[in-house]
Structures are given as C-alpha cells and as structure tokens.
Amino acid sequence: METLEQLRDRLLARFPGAEVSVVTNPGPAAQHSLLLGPAHARAIALFLRDDPALKLDQCSNVTGVDWPDKQITDTVRTPVLDAAGATVRILEEKTTRLRPGYLEIVYHLYSIALRHGPVILRLRTTNRTDQVTAPSLTPVWRACEFQEREVFDLFGVVFDGHPDLRRILMWPEFKDHPMRKDYVEPDDYEWEPTPHGTVLEKAKGHYPPPAAGPAAKTEELKN
Amino acid sequence: MQSSLKSNFSPSALQPFSPSIAGSHVRAVHDEFHGDLLEVSMGPHHPSTHGVFRMIVTLDGETIVKLKPVFGYLHRNHEKIGENTTYLASMPYTDRLDYLCSMTNNWAYALAVEKLAGQPVPERAEYVRVILAEITRLLNHTCLAGFLMQDCGCSGTPLMYAFREREYILDLFEALSGSRMMCNYQRFGGCRVDPSSDWLAGAKKLTDRYGAFLDEFEALLTGNEIIMARTQGVGRLSPELAVSAGVTGPMLRATGVNHDLRKVDAYGVYSRFDFRVPLGDHGDVYDRYMIRVLEMRESIRILQQALAGLPAGPIIDPGAKLRGFRPKPGEAYGRIEGPKGEIGFYLISDGTPNPLRYRVRAPSFVNLTVLEDMCLGHTVADAVIILGSVDIVLGEVDR
Numbered sequence: 017m018e019t020l021e022q023l024r025d026r027l028l029a030r031f032p033g034a035e036v037s038v039v040t041n042p043g044p045a046a047q048h049s050l051l052l053g054p055a056h057a058r059a060i061a062l063f064l065r066d067d068p069a070l071k072l073d074q075c076s077n078v079t080g081v082d083w084p085d086k087q088i089t090d091t092v093r094t095p096v097l098d099a100a101g102a103t104v105r106i107l108e109e110k111t112t113r114l115r116p117g118y119l120e121i122v123y124h125l126y127s128i129a130l131r132h133g134p135v136i137l138r139l140r141t142t143n144r145t146d147q148v149t150a151p152s153l154t155p156v157w158r159a160c161e162f163q164e165r166e167v168f169d170l171f172g173v174v175f176d177g178h179p180d181l182r183r184i185l186m187w188p189e190f191k192d193h194p195m196r197k198d199y200v201e202p203d204d205y206e207w208e209p210t211p212h213g214t215v216l217e218k219a220k221g222h223y224p225p226p227a228a229g230p231a232a233k234t235e236e237l238k239n
Numbered sequence: 240m241q242s243s244l245k246s247n248f249s250p251s252a253l254q255p256f257s258p259s260i261a262g263s264h265v266r267a268v269h270d271e272f273h274g275d276l277l278e279v280s281m282g283p284h285h286p287s288t289h290g291v292f293r294m295i296v297t298l299d300g301e302t303i304v305k306l307k308p309v310f311g312y313l314h315r316n317h318e319k320i321g322e323n324t325t326y327l328a329s330m331p332y333t334d335r336l337d338y339l340c341s342m343t344n345n346w347a348y349a350l351a352v353e354k355l356a357g358q359p360v361p362e363r364a365e366y367v368r369v370i371l372a373e374i375t376r377l378l379n380h381t382c383l384a385g386f387l388m389q390d391c392g393c394s395g396t397p398l399m400y401a402f403r404e405r406e407y408i409l410d411l412f413e414a415l416s417g418s419r420m421m422c423n424y425q426r427f428g429g430c431r432v433d434p435s436s437d438w439l440a441g442a443k444k445l446t447d448r449y450g451a452f453l454d455e456f457e458a459l460l461t462g463n464e465i466i467m468a469r470t471q472g473v474g475r476l477s478p479e480l481a482v483s484a485g486v487t488g489p490m491l492r493a494t495g496v497n498h499d500l501r502k503v504d505a506y507g508v509y510s511r512f513d514f515r516v517p518l519g520d521h522g523d524v525y526d527r528y529m530i531r532v533l534e535m536r537e538s539i540r541i542l543q544q545a546l547a548g549l550p551a552g553p554i555i556d557p558g559a560k561l562r563g564f565r566p567k568p569g570e571a572y573g574r575i576e577g578p579k580g581e582i583g584f585y586l587i588s589d590g591t592p593n594p595l596r597y598r599v600r601a602p603s604f605v606n607l608t609v610l611e612d613m614c615l616g617h618t619v620a621d622a623v624i625i626l627g628s629v630d631i632v633l634g635e636v637d638r
Contacts, residue, residue, distance in 0.1 A: 043569015043588065044357030073482050077572065077583055077600040122585070124572050124600075128482055128498045134572060159485025162608050170316075185311040185637060194316055 017132045018069070020048050030063065031056050039138060049122070049136035054151050057139055058177070061156045064125065064135065072125040072135055075157035078164055080171035084144065084197045085117040117144045119173050123153065123160075141173060144196070152178035170195035276304065279619070283312045287390055287623040290633030294610075294622070301618045306611040310604075313637035321597035326352055326564050329597065331423040336599060337635040338420055339379050342371040342412070343577040345425035350506060351573030351584035352427045356566040358559060363552040364429035365508045369545045370442060371415075371424065372575075373538040377449060378408045379578035380489075380531040381456075383630045387528060388460060390627035391469050397460060404452055407445055414438055427564065429555025439546065446542040453535055461532065470524040474613040474625035477522065484608045488580025489534060490629060493519035493526040500576035507575075511548070512541045524628040565592055579603050579630050599638055603631040 018026070020038050027036045027050075035053025052060055064072045094107045119141045126133030141148045152175035154160040164175045165184040172193035175181055183190065192199055210216075282293035291312035297305035317336065321329045333348045334341035346368050353360060360368075385401030409419040415438055416422040416431070424431050434442075460466055476486070478494040491498055499516045501509040517533035519526030566588040574583035580602030587596035606629050614622045 041569050043355055043567055043571060045354040045569060045571035047571060075485055076487075076574070076581060077585060077598070079585055079596075079598040079600075081587065081596050124583075124585070128496060131503050136572075157485065158480070158483040158608060159605055161484075162604065170318075185314040185316075187311065195319055199319075 017130075020050060020135075023070075023135070024050060027060055027063070031060060034060065036060070047134065047136060049138050051138045051140065054139060054149075057137075057151045058153060058156060061123075061137070061153050064137075065156055070135070071127045071129045072133065074126045074128050074133075075123055075153070075159045076126050076134070077122075077124040078153075078160050078167065079122050080167040080173055080195065081120040081122060082144070082171060082196045083117050083120060086115045087112050088115050118142065119144055119148055119150075119171055121150055121164075121167055121173060144172075148172055149174045149176050151176050152181075154178050169193070172196065281619075281622070283309075288626065289386065289631055292626075292631065292633055292636070294626075296614075296619065296622065298619065303614050303617055303619065303622060306614045306622065308607055308610055310637055313633045315638070317599060317638040318597050321599075322594055325592045326427070326566070326594060327561055329594075330425070331421065333599075334421040334423055335634055336601065336638065337577070337579060337582070337603070337632045339382060339632060340375045340578050341420060341422045342375045342424060343575065343582065345422065346372055347573060347575045347577065347582045348584050349425040349427055350575055351571055351586050352566070354571035354573045355569060355586050355588055356427065356564075358428045359556055360428055360507075361553045361556055362508070362550050363433075364554050364556075366545050366549045367430050367434060367554065368425065369507055369509065369512070370542060370549075373542045373545070374408055374411065374442065374445070376538045376578045377535055378405055379630075380535050381405060383531060383627075384456070384460070384528060387524075387624065387627045388466070390624045391466060393460075393466070397456070400452075400456060400459070404449070411438070411441055411445060414441065426555055426559065426561065428559030429553070431555075433554040439549070442542070443546050446539055446546060449539055450536070453532065453539075457532060461529070467525065470528065470624060470628075472521070473524045473617060473621050474628060475521060475523050476609060476613055480609060480612060481522065484612075485605045486580070486609060487602055487606070488577070488630075489527055489530045490580065490606055492516065493530045494522035495519055500574060500581060504574070504576075509541075512544045514538075514541050524624055527628040563592070565590060570596075574600065577602055579632070579635075580606060599635075601635040601638060603629065604636045604638075607631060607636065 024036050024038055028034060034056035035051075036056075037051045039049045039051050041048050064070050090111050090113065092109045092111070094109065095103045096105050096107055098104050121139045123137040123139075124133075125135045125137065139150045141150055150173050152160065152164055154164055154175070155177060161178075161180070162184060164178055165181060167173050168175060168178075168181055169183040169186055170193055182188065186194065277298045279296045279298055280293060281296055282288040283291040288294070293309040293312070295307045295309060296303055317332065320332065330345060330348060333344040336344050352358070381401045381404050385398035388397035389395070412422055413419045415434055416424040476490070476494050478496045481491050481494045482496060486494075487498070495518050497516060497518055500506065501514075502516060514537045517530050517537065519530050568588055568590045570585070570587040572583055572585045574581050581600065582602050583600035585596065585598035585600065586594050589595045610626065610629065613625050617625065
C-alpha cells in the first residue's frame, strides 16, 4: 500500500480545496493518521472505500477522543554573550498560550478484499461546547451506525446525516456526556423526577413541622 | 322472551355515537378488529436474550416488520474506568467484558499495550497464548452451540453436554491462573505464570479427547431434521452487508467472506501453524452453527501443533515493566481474532501512568448492527435463534 503522504497528495489532487493532513504518531506503533476537514470528509471516505487501489471496505472501529482546553507553555532560550563571545547565562522566556479544546472522532479502516490497513481517519469538531457537529460516515460504512451513536452518547458529538442519532448506552433522559474529561458524576444516579412531585410538595403542609433538632437548640441558646 | 329481544336488536340500526355533545366525557369505543401493528418489548429479562438485552419488535401478525435493539442495561462505562486507572489495573477488568473468553480479552489488551510500548514477547509466551486462545475458542463455540440449541427448543440436553466439556476447560484455567472465568493471566510482554508439565499434559489430554466429544455432539445435532428445518434459510446475511456493517468472526465467515485475523494479521505465532479457515455459503443460522463446529476442529489441530512445538524459555520478557509502567506518548490499535470476532483495543498514551484514551472494540456490539436486517420477515421464534446465532455477551455489548 502507498504511504500516507502519497495518499494525502492523491486525495488533494482528487479533491481540490479539501483539508487533508497527516497526523504523525510518535509512539513505537507508528500508526499515523489522516486528519480530514468536515466539508469533504464524506466524499473522501467514499473515495477510500471505492478506489481500486485501496478498497477500504471495512470500518473496524469508530471512537471519540476528548481533548479539553490546554495551557501550553513555550520556552524560548536566549544565550547572553559577553564581549569575547562566551555564554554568560541563558535567558529563559516563557509564554503560555491556550490550545482550545475539541472533540475528535477516529475511524480505523481496513480492506478485507486487499488485506491491508489500518488507514486511520480523524475528524475534529470546532470546539467542545456549541459547535460539536461532524459529518456522519454511516452512509459510507454501515458499521458506523451504532458506534457513532455511542460517540454521540458518551462524547456529545452530533453527527450530521446519521439516520438514527439517539443515545445508545445511557438512558434517553440522561443529560451529560460521561466520557468527557470534565464530566462530574451526579450524587445520585437513580434520581429522576416523579409525576407526583407537586402532590408530595403539597402533602408536606399536612405533616407537623420537623422536630426541634440540634440546630434549633443552638438557636435557642443564642437568644 | 330474551331470544326475541336479541333478534330485534340490530347495531346498524342505531344512531352512530356523536362526540359533539357538549360536556360529554364518553369516548367512542372501537370494538372492530383493526389488524394494527403490535409492538412487543422482548427482554430485558428473558432467558432467550442471553442477558439483559432488549429488542423492541414491531409485529404484523407474527411477522417482524421492525426491530430496534435497546442496549445499556449492563453499562458501567468500562472505558472511563480504564482511563482513571493504570494500564495494568485494567487487565483484570478486561476479563469482565466477554466473561466466557477472558483469555482472548487479556491477549487483545496485552497486544495493544505491547504495540503502544514497543514491548517484545518471548516465544514461549506466544505459544502459551495461542494454546489458551484456542482452548477459549473451544469453550466459547461449545457453549454457543449449546445455547443455540436451547434457543431452538432442544431443552437441556445439548446445553448440558456442552457445559460438561466447559467444566473440563474451566478446570484447566483454574489450575493455571487460579480462577475459572476471571483469569487475569496475560501481562504486557508475556504471561503471568509458566504452565507446569502436569498442566500441559492436562491440555494434551483435553485436546486428544475433544474430537470424540465433537463427534458425539455432531451426531446428536448436525444432521438433525428438526434443527435443519428450524435453522436453514433463517436469518440470512449477504456478504456485502456483512462487510459494510463491520461484522467479523464466524458470522462474517458464514457468509463466505474469507477473513480471519489469524491469517490476515498473523499476529503472535499463528503463521507457523497449519490450519484452514472454514467458510459458509448461505450466511444463515445453520451455517453459523456449522462454521463454529468446524472452527473447533481446526482449533484442535492448532492445539496439537502448538502443544507439540512449545519451546523452552522465559514466559515473560525480562525487560517487561509491570510497576511504574509509562508508555511513551503515542497511540496504538491492536486487534486479534477472538471467538466472537475482531476484538480490538485502541489506546492513547500521554506519557502518564494512565491511558488518555482506552477504547474497546467489542465484536458482539458491532455484530448486532445487522440484527434488524437479519430478522425482518421472520417470526418471533426465529428472532430468538437469530440472536442466539450472533453470539452476544452483554458484558461486552454494554461495557
């Protein structure tokens, strides 16, 4: 199979104006990936599936990754020289910048017909709060159907063009997205509003007020 | 008197009910039969759903016209727990995914972490892993065949035969790892303990007598007329849909697609063994049963070769680091051919002791994508055996 850089160049030639870049993986696995812009993602996916040299007919794994906002510190080191040109000391200048967070969707593609892979695709949302839409690849590979629903459920990515985008593992009334890094568990998972809440509220008026506990006693002492 | 009253009464002669009378609280009663669609909730607490799985089935008469699976009753956010703990501490937790096949879950996770960290594995450990994975395949396929027959209505007998064999295998697992089902046996860079010569003799004995059990089991079931009538042509799956939907494992091979990761990826030392990949023709429930039986026969062949060729040496790489294990930043996706299909782990490391992302690609979860496509047009009783032939374990589906 061609290298990822060759594939990127071929995609850029085939889809002018598309955003395609290679994301390198520094680890020993060296499974590098292609980062796609949302505009051409589905067309490129379709091309990867149908291209006779690639035939990536199996989408094995779909998952999300949450990248929260991150403070990045850049250090610039400037050597201070004396008249003879020797280094006296090194000035360190630190600047911090904020890398805005985003949600990432990762697709692992393989070819059953030609037995190669994986080609890894990545899509990114604009941010983590209000612009969390990404194009759905379910029309290209049916395998994405449940897995994209899971990413929607657990990460909160809204897939544009998904046929049945509902929660899949959490229950429908659940509000948050538990796989996000900043998710805080509720105190009581089991609580849910009951239709008799107002009745119970009214019923409180018919019971005697709560007995004078330690708090009431301290009030008396103060007076 | 009464009979004359009855004969005088004619409903069509009465005025039709008018709901327009002000202040009327009477509702019109429709007593005629409409033949509407019926929505039935199968599960979550039903023995045929193999756990807490639910299907919302829409029926026209007894024919299924729509089927929507409902997941999540066993969801405990395995992935979040994996991200909040160290790499090694997730190893026992992978046992709980597919609790029939803890050895292959361990291996898939160990393989992904070894890819992430560039960790080599000694040859003896690779052989032991193959032996355990193939014994796990025997265990899983035997149980599945028993459960499938139970779903077909062969009440008890095949399942008890299967569970008798399962006990022998679980005894082996217990002797090696100390636990029957939650083995927690693999480590990054090898295995936890070295199998003794007694244990290897036990595994050899099991391998030698398993063929006789399969003969007995098949004599009971494979040519059985009722089972053929019940399963042939039911739940057909086309190879194109199976590939597009990411179906893997025996379900994919039953449709005739030659895709077995033991051959394709040749991970571990699988390239050294001589075995064949059984393929089906029709992709129906009967083919899925047959593929599993044939795979068991091939597993016996692999086991014989692996037990005969087991080399001496260390069981775990001497450089393997268990405490303070921090892989370099990077990511890796490792997959193996589990008994249910492709089980994969996707890990992202940021150089800390915990993974930044820990993802489980569960085969039976993805295989359920096509459940509706297979069940449409069949009856409710067929949906039960189609679900049985998918081979799901809810610990893995819901994670």
